[in-house]
Amino acid sequence: MKSKITLSLFAILFAVISYSQSPNSQVGGGEFVFNSAKKPCITPAQRSEMIKNVQTNIENLQRKNQLTFSEQRRGNHPLFIWPIQKANDVSYNEVYSVFNYVDHDTGFPNQIEDYTCGARTYDTTAGYNHEGTDIVTWPFMWKMMDDDGVEVIAAAPGQIIVKHDGEFDRSCDASAPMGDWNLIIVQHGDGSVAAYGHMKNGSLTSKEVGDMVSAGEFLGIVGSSGISDFPHLHFEVLSDATFTEIIDPYVGVCNPTSVDSWWQSQRPYNDPGINAVLTHTADPIFPECPTAEITNESNQFDVNDEVFLAIYLKDQTAGSSVNLRVIKPDDTVLFDWIHDLTANYYTSWWRWNLFPDVAGEWKWEATYAGETVTHTFNVNDPLSIDENDFNQTSVYPNPFNDVIHILSPTKIANANLVDVLGKTVLSLKGSSEGITTIDLSSLSNGMYFLMLESDVNEKKTIKLIKE
Template identity: 60%
Template sequence: MKFKITHCLLTFFFLSFGYSQSPNQNANGGEFVFNSDKSPCLTTEQRNHIKETLQANEGLLKRENALFASQNRGGGHPLFIWPLRKATESNYNEIYGISGYVDHNPSYPNQLTDYNCGTKSYDTNSGYNHQGIDMFTWPFGWKMMDNDEAEIIAAAPGQIIAKHDGEFDRSCNFNNNIWNAIYVQHFDGSVAWYGHMKNGSLNPKNVGDMVAEGEYLGIVGSSGNSTGPHLHFEVYTDNSYTQLVDPYAGSCNNMNVDSWWQSQRPYINPGVNAVLTHDADPIFPACPTTETTNEENQFDLNQSIHFAIYLKDQIAGTSVNLRLIRPDNTDLYNWNFDLTDNYPASWWRWIFTLDIQGEWKWEATYGGDTVTHAFNVGDPLSVEDNDLSQTSVYPNPFTDHVQIISDKKIVKAKVVDVLGKSVLSIEQFSEGIQSLNLENLSNGLYIIKLESDLKETKTIKLVKE
């Protein structure tokens, strides 16, 4: 009998203190669809014009004895690294999804065969068959474009043989406009096209200059015929531009026999792009309006917190392990969220209130990725500053506007009231933040938290009169 009582007490202890459970709550969210209209990236006329420009530039460089590919400096084709890189300022784990591979089936419409014998590509009624790889930015592609978070880099070393900039970069449809792009010829004569770049973001090097593998080329944008920020990556074997290359090796690749990647990524490559906390659900407005992400890392006790995950290549029949971790590193919740559909990109959200002050963690594991996001519950003034000693806000007290005076580049500013509720949150990675418009705030005491591009922080009390 004594053994049974002890056993029951131990069981109660573990149930009460050592056991975390699934929340009794359904997820909100679902699929994110990119390029639902299946717009061609280039018209036939635009493609022909690009080819003529490239051939003309190559001829000029050759006559000047400056065309490196003509000097037989390399044998065999290049092996590519991935042409996208997240900027150091980005807080996301990954920044892209793939909406379409090269279409190997010349018939149309809806006659699709990608390198893996699947249908992850597109064509149109007019006869366009997709001739490149489309890598869309996810999550929050417009926000990432505004803040220069998704960088296009040279997949292989080579020579710039053409570039075009100055075009509108917030396209949402098929509009017959040309894209902003850079074209790089490799030592074997093959040429890579990098299209849809952000206006004004292109590498400042000139035609004829060399670029190294991994060198910055530009920012992912939505110039030309486009329905949102993405990179169109297209490759040809030589300057006749008659033979496409599909960099992926696969049984249905009828263009080339081997892979052109240094390390070929899987056809379906599930993973976690971001794990975030929000004070409200993110808003995905109509193209081309920047998303309202409502990202927040500072919350009041018992405030409703929106916990979200952002996935790429979601696979039906798999599950995501999710953990909500207390400040003492024990689990409040630890559960598996089952996925029932195949989506190139998806997001899912749960809402909880927390009554323990301190630094919490929100964690997701999927597709080999484990991503942990830290956030704070309780008094924002308890967070220590990290060396922005020369940073100040003027005037203080203020009436409508304040100036941020700093020897550092301030990229984030968050204003909370005395209860810790966020009333303003701004991020500006490319140019930094020099001033804030606070005219809509009521008179009273506020706290502003500033963050530099080096993750340095400072918290300042503000008084509005």
Template identity: 55%
Template sequence: MKLKTTLVILILLSSYFCSAQNPNITPKGGEFVFNPERSECITAEQRQEIEKTINANITMLKKQKKLIYSEQKGGSHPLFAWPLQKSSTSTYNEIYGISGYIDHNTSFPNQLTDYNCGSRSYDTDSGYNHQGIDMFTWPFGWKMLDNDEVEIIAAAPGQIVAKNDGEYDRSCNFNSNTWNAIYVQHSDGSISFYGHMKNGSLSTKNIGDTVVEGEYLGVVGSSGNSTGPHLHFETFTDNSFTQLVDPYSGTCNSMNTDTWWQSQKPYNNPGINAVLTHSAAPVFPDCPTTEITNESNQFDVNETVTHYIYLRDQVAGTSVNLRIIKPDNTDLFNWNFNLTDNYYASYWGGWTSIPDVAGEWKWEATYNGETVTHSYNVGTLSVEDENLESASIYPNPFNDVVNINSTTKIKAAKIVDVLGKTVKTFNETTDEGIRELNLTELSNGLYFITLVGEQNQKKTIKMIKK
């Protein structure tokens, strides 16, 4: 698949206003376009090989009397839970957008009909009609891939009938590589594909093992024919692979009459994926380099704070209410930002403020009935940081080993590079907590270490390896 990011960033310096008002600016923003070239997720040859492998494994399980599905028992089709979830470390409000549904129009090219009679799908000149649902990670998909922030979970109970791992997971073009994937057969014989997983992230369970609804299967990656992290979710009624299932119920669903979702999400589902503050505008390098997000929640008095919002399914003619709230809970700014286009994913920012009051500030967005509030500190440390205020590391700069000096027990530590990628994590192994870190394998350069106390207090320290 092809990933394209159209980014137009406007950095605006604005002076401090004593009363809440519209900042009287119209920032430019960005649309995130997934798969504009409409490349197929699986080639015909790869699909044939996948089907051959699944059927060979089903035959093997039958001979071993381990196959759970039987035609005699059968049963009704499953009802799917949503197959993505945030990891415990993710701080974003939401983590995905949908770029394409299943194409019900078998003609091609550019003859598209999704389940809702729209054209939110794709086909190719060679005759491929999209057969799955593409759920891309948003915002900062590469950062989330690096940090395992978006997990793929079993949409329904079943038995693993095939899996593939070990493939390169930072693909940026249409290629001959196959994907990392898990294939699950449900009690009615239907089989679901979970494709494009991150290399090495797949469940350790083996072919023939069972999974329950909501069980971890892997992490969203960009393996196979892909140019951005996303999940391709696809289901067939049985292992003949002749009847595709569209889990969505709709007027133009030509495959099945009822929904396969426990709770079917709206066709367009406008919402807020993140409300963030930054020390500078985020940077989106070319695929597959991780984004430089410049996220920050700690600022000095009179330091410029840059505010951004990240939306999914933006609807033309709607508006987002935005507020920058001072520590006394009065508004520095309060205004409506009008949206003029329909985008599956977008981000808008460049709004800046220069706070001259210390304390906890808030950046808040309300869209489609949902309010997301992001807190940041100006001129003071958060309560968590205050509890670890005296914690330090030495030597700094360091060569191989870093020592931790803290009156509070340190139960965990995380090392992050300048791109925001977590490169190493540590957890306590003794009653004394973490006192020393061996960082021999790190390359020379700048890093950030986050120390976590036993009451989940946190402190981040900049360190340099020389």
């Protein structure tokens, strides 16, 4: 049976000198902007080469009687499922936001019109009009790319017509030429093809040209190959005559390419939602492309630690609001407030601060656009001694004079020493071998508390006496 000895004197002391700060007393975060350089996803030369590869590979498959599509069996156009999904080990609520739709205004520059007659697209001074749907990963796009966190899947069943892999996927110099993208193109039963571009180098399916894929089948990982300075999927649909006619899969009054939707369930033009509700030890760091973000995510804190409470949104809508709550371990609501959103952002994040005053499992909760996401985090009491956790770890000699030695079946990753007033007097991080010896010769005589953490997040606090 687990027994827990609480040092009541120190608990009372901390209760007197610390308190939980109102989380809406400090706000950080804001909009996150992608593709500020507005470079095209593909050059005219690259597009010509892509179409040539489609035509050549179709002819080769026909010659071998391996092409699945035929005029005699031509079906209706496909109905797409969403072409990305989060990997199984990703705990975020959602991992994307749509950044650009197809530009239906052939003029340029700054003459843009998406399928709703809106301006959620772009063109360039060189005459490029965006010809697909850009789905960006959010939050922490580079980290999720490195962790294989967002998968590209087949939006409809079909036959692989083009597969190209091996291209560099971390190009960032917007002024420099960029190479080809890692790409898969799938042909459907009506003869149309869908291109999945910018995928991560080396991530593409092991299937080859001529192989069949089913709807929802893994094709690769969202990456940043080709003309791209942030991880995203460029999803583009072409008709089957010469493969030069762009099909916008979204039905809308300003889409002349289709009279009905090519989606099984067309998602809203503006689709506000919560991508993640997280806790951090500090604000996340978003370095310059292509360095992965330092997320500073954590679900483990001590009483009176500063907890950074953050939410990550897609399609933030001006005039809307988020209801936020902090719930204590006894299920009482410590804070319940409204955060008003005053601008339209495709991707945004917001942060508050909390100093939890009691140990246990806390809840950090956000409600937005009719959806509630709850994140739990643990707060530990550093001035408690748990006799069963990390049970086989011991320290000798105790009492001690100068040096103590740690015996543990698992590696000690961190050690913190706290005096009787709760002040940290020593903090150590272990090497690859862990912490086995600590020199405490400089300390005054008295009682201390040694807080140990293993490399598998086990924790134990040991009372020490220096004589």
